[in-house]
Amino acid sequence: MTKTARSNALLSTFLSAGAVFLLAAGGASAQSDCTPVSKFKTLEPGVLKIVAPDMPPFFTYKDGVMGGFEGLFFTKFAKDNCLTPSVTVLPLGGVVESVRNRLADVGGAGLNPTPERGKVVGLTNPIYYNAAVFVGRNPDPELENYDGKVIGTVTGFNFNKELETWGKANLKVYDTADAAFADIKSGRLPVMLLGGLNALYRISLVPESGLSAVDANPNPVVTSFNKKGRTNVVHTKDNPELTEALNTAIASMRKDGTLAKILEEVKLPANVLIPAAEAGEN
Template identity: 30%
Template sequence: MSASIRQTAAAVALPLALGMTLTACGADTGSSGAAVKAGCKPIHTFSTVQDKQLTVAVYVSPPYSVQKPGGVFGGVDGDIIQRIAQMECLKLVEKPVAGAALIESVKSKRADVALGGIYRTPERAQILGLTSTLYRDGMAFIGKNKATTIEDVKGKTVGVIQGYLWNADLQKVLGSSHVKIYQSSDGLVSDLKNGRLDQGVLTTSEAGYRAQQNPAAKLQVGQVAPDARVAASTAPGEVVFALTKGNTKMLEAFDEDIQALLKNGAVAKALTGNGISASSAGS
C-alpha cells in the first residue's frame, strides 16, 4: 500500500500493531486442524515445511485472527487459511506467536505461512512471498452516532490508540485537546459505551468487529472519507498471507486458491462473519 496505517517499528507491521510494541499472544501451544479426508485430491502440488501439513504462525489479533476454545483459530484470516488447507488436502497446524516473531517464523522456515492482519508493503515483499490481496483495510470512525468525515468529528472528543499513524494528523486537524490516546482498543470501546467518548478511530476491520461484539451499545461504524489532511485516510491497506520467500509453487497455488475463494464468496463470508463489510474483499 502507498501509506502504512501505523509507523513501522521492527520487521513486522500489522494493522493492529504497526509502530507499537508487540507482546506475546495467549497460549504458546499450537493447534491441529481436522484430519485430511481419505482420498482427498489437492488442487496444487507444492512443498511445505512438514510433509502433508500446513504449518501456520498466527499472531492473535481480532478480528484478523481469533483463538477460540480448544485452541482452534478463527477470525477472517483464520477462516480463509482453513479453506485453503482443505483445498490442498493439508493438515492445518497453527502456532500462536508474538507479533515480533511472526515474520521471522516464516523467514527461518519454521512455518509455511504467517497470518494475523499482515499488510502488503514493498519492504516486506523483498523478504517474503506475499499472496494476492485477501481484503482491504482502512480507517474508520466508531461511535453512538455515525461519522464519515473529519468535519463530522470536529469539536468532539475522539479516541485513538497509541502508535497509530493517523494520531499526529488528527491532533493537528482537531486539536490535541480533542484527541484522547488509549493504550488499547478495550479502553476506547468501554468509554464509547459509557458515553465518555464521542468517537473512536480504529482500522475498518476492528471497528466492524468491535461493533458486532457489543450489540447492546449500538455502535455505528463509518469509513473515513479520504482527506488530504489525514494521510492514512487516503490509501487503504491490503491484507495478505506471508509465505516463505522463493517457494514459487506455493505462492502460485495460494494466489489461485485465493482468487477461487473470492469468486465463490468464501472471503466475503469470512468478512461478514467477523463484522466486516463484504465489499472489502479483494484488491
C-alpha cells in the same frame, strides 16, 4: 511523543458460525490418500504452520478449531493441499516477524500488502477491503482535528509509523485491539484507529455503547488513509510455489463463491470482497 500501553488482558474469542463451516469443510488433517491441489514446500513436510492473532472477525482459535475469515480460509487451504494445520496465536504485531523469521508458513489476519512488508515476507493478491476508521463517540474523520489529542492504535498497524511522522497527537499504542477497545468503551480513551471490519464487529457486540466508526479522511502524511485498505495473506518469502498456491486458492474460492460464503459465515458484508479484476485475477 508515543506512549506505549501494555495490557495483559486475554484476547477475546469469536467462533459464531465458523464451526459450522469447518464441519462442512470436513476438517483439515493431512491424509495419505489425498491429492493436493497445488505443489509447494512448507517449513515442515505435511504441515501448514499458521501464525495469527485471536482477533475476530479475522481469526480465532479455540479447542483446536480455527474461526474467523482467515481461519476458515486457512482450514480449507490446508485441507485442499493435504496439510495438517499447526497454529500459533500471538499479538498482531508479531505476525510479520514470525513469518519473516520462518517460524510460520502463513500469517494473518487483516494485513495490508504494503511495500514495506513485501520486502520481508511474501504477499498474495488482495482479498477484501478493510479501510482504517476512527472509533469513538461521534468520532471526527479528519486527522488534523486530533492535533494535541490522544489517539489509540494497536501494535502492527501499517499506519502507525506514518502517524508518528505526522506527530501532532499523543499516540497510545496497545498490544491488542481488545485492550484498546476496552478503554474506548469505558471512556478512558476518547478515540482509536482500527480496521473498519474489526470496528464493525466490535461495535455490533455493544449496541447500547454509543460508539460509532467513521472512515479516516485522506491525509498527505498518513497515506494509508488515501485508499481502501486491502488485505492479503503474508507468507514465507522466496517461495514462489507457495505464493502461486495461495493465489490459486484465493482466485478459485473467489470464483466459486467460497469467499463470499465465508464472509456470510463470519457475518461480514458481502461488498467488502474485492472483485476478481481489481484483485489482478484473470
